[in-house]
Amino acid sequence: MAAGAMNRWTASLADARPVSFWLDDPGRPPVLPALTGTEQCDLLVIGGGYSGLWTALLAKEREPDRDVVLIEGREVGWAASGRNGGFCAASLTHGLDNGLSRWPHEIGTLEKLGARNLDEIEAAVARYGIDCEFERTGEIDVATEPYQAEELRTWHQDVRRQGLGDGIEFLDEEAVRAQVDSPLLRAGVWDRDGVAMLHPAKLVWGLKAACLSLGVRIHERTPALSLVRRGAGMGVRTPYGRILARQVALGTNVFPSLVKRVRPYVVPVYDYALMTEPLTPEQRASIGWQGRQGLGDTANQFHYFRLTADDRILWGGYDAIYPYGGRVRAEYDERPETYARLARHFFGYFPQLEGVRFSHAWGGAIDTCSRFSAFFGTAHEGRVAYAAGYTGLGVGATRFGADVMLDLLAGERTERTELEMVRKKPLPFPPEPFAWTGIALTKWSLAHADRNEGHRNLWLRTLDRLGLGFDS
Template structure:
């Protein structure tokens, strides 16, 4: 087995230790949120009536509530959140808002090749709508349509990039630019870069916590009621009268419900095995000085995600910090989501080491924040959809790390499904058919950890996938990133 650049060009341990020494175990995005955008909303108390009740105050639930009020301004819409608005993945992610609804072109082509032109058009329209939302609703989540850069950091990845670019050109795709070694390093000055593809139209950067907070504000301005610290304990079906969402201190009786709980256990038994929580880890630097910024270039402010199976993603914030995350994706036995899983010193050290391999000229820079969160992963690597209780309940989950953009699309799909509308969204195979579930334990842990080990081995073997990965690919269960 070979080595990767992150093993060949490790920084001194003292550099890593110095960079992490004063970091806080806290989510930067929430610390950066103005008090005015984080009001302390009351819990649900007593009985309430609604036309639509939404369980979950993240992107999926908030987009659903807001779009439901746009469709019917007179509808009574209630959102019930177990913690705070944007507390989970919606407030912890890297802020990459991608057009892809299929976790990338390759994953989509492997699963729904005939529908990919439609899926890609719908994805771009969805991204355009998110970009337009700031003006439409009078909100600010610091959206920048920067595109995304995919750099090759190993020689074998250069051929992958050339093939990607050639296919894009042959397919008439606009805004896909190939950069050779000189060009990519002129764009972003990392000695690890051997080439790159810059997709200029299909991704934007945003402030994750501000997006959740501003969606909540826009929804409340239109009459949506949001209750925080209200853990839902049950979903009851009432004869001909809809459903009831029950908490420890109250209930909402509604004609219809949307379940937007994502990584957390579903209120529907049928969905308990459809996702697994995989922990992702992130570092945030202190703001860079003008000299440090000049040393790395990055004037186009693209999001960056490298080509490895165990990939890194990174971006620049509005105040010139660098977020650096990814690489480790950790599953814990039993599908558990627990606070103690969020602090993993060995992962922080690995990420910090990889950061200074990528940008050795930033030696001496410190990390201000470190945090983690759980991603709701599905076997098709993208969201699945459905209804229950005689079309009174709709759900979407399994976004697998690309929910910043696709949750808005999911909200449209769920509202369409509740209305029994047949259109180009609801007739998609991705919407009509459920993916395979994950197996119960111990098979889930054995399979997931074996897959993760195999992906790491592929990264050390010029991308060659072993028998396990090839078998999963053939079954439509292969993970390519």
């Protein structure tokens, strides 16, 4: 690697602000006061990301007279909900492949429920006037190697034979480069209707406003310190007060659950992203991309990328960093070596954008479980419900998870609660040092597979047989 080339790539990062582009917005709403004293409510929602906000909103839509309080340890949307790529997918199962491998007998229902959930998100955005730059452009999974192109073609044929994948179109090299002009692209599959692009922080802030409009009481800078039984309900202690609630919904995801038995099921994996400065009209024309779809490549160590409303490119993924012990710490939010690697890969994809600079570089923790899609449950004799483990695909699926939590708290048997996906848990992660060793070996094996035309070694094949399915 030439030193001059490396200097060009790193020079593109010289002015990058180490904060999420989405959250770096002068229009962000003011922080609401912390809880002080004692409050009572019918439903307490803990966590002010998508999971918690959807739960509070749907609870009020179901029962307008229900007294709902939401508390957030810092600011609404400051964690994963304000740092992700803004891909809002219909899939509830982290993609069709993962769903087919785990729940083949109910995949049709899961796909139907996922499509309905995305439609309902779009309807809520319109109903509450949420200006979150929602664009239902779809997503193209792209191949950058000949073997990946053949795998995509075969996969597309297989799912169509099974009567799945409506609205998914195979694109050969000419067709995919007609959509996005990168010299690396060999093929793609375009899910035309199953993914929307949006501004993640503006969705959070819009949901916050919608909750307030329906009478939800929101307290920011109010971490929940403990969760205990109090008579017929639950008691939650906070730094300056306490809350007595008939029921509690936990939307804390990557952070240690207040239900301790849930903790072994979730580990944090740190993901990183760059945002370019706005492209000039000439730069924009050089890459095509008139359809404004989201894109993701099909390698095990993959990139995801998309356009913003003002024609920047978000470029993220590839490195997935698990910190020993599974700790969530602010110092992990920055990783200059990953930013340099991402910049180098970006200009490999888009050499015609030589000279473009990055305005923002940031990272954050994803709540990952061993089956890559959310799991659900209750505690304290049904007074507490939880959902976690979205593994990076929570922008859309958290709304479905909110409905599941409310169904569980109501004790209702619904189409959602009857799903095997909802009734059963993933395998927990082992304690340290076994978790770190296993994850490190898996990452090495996935990188090795990418270098060897996708061939999975004995370790990955063993995980496949155990149903762990580390394929993304």
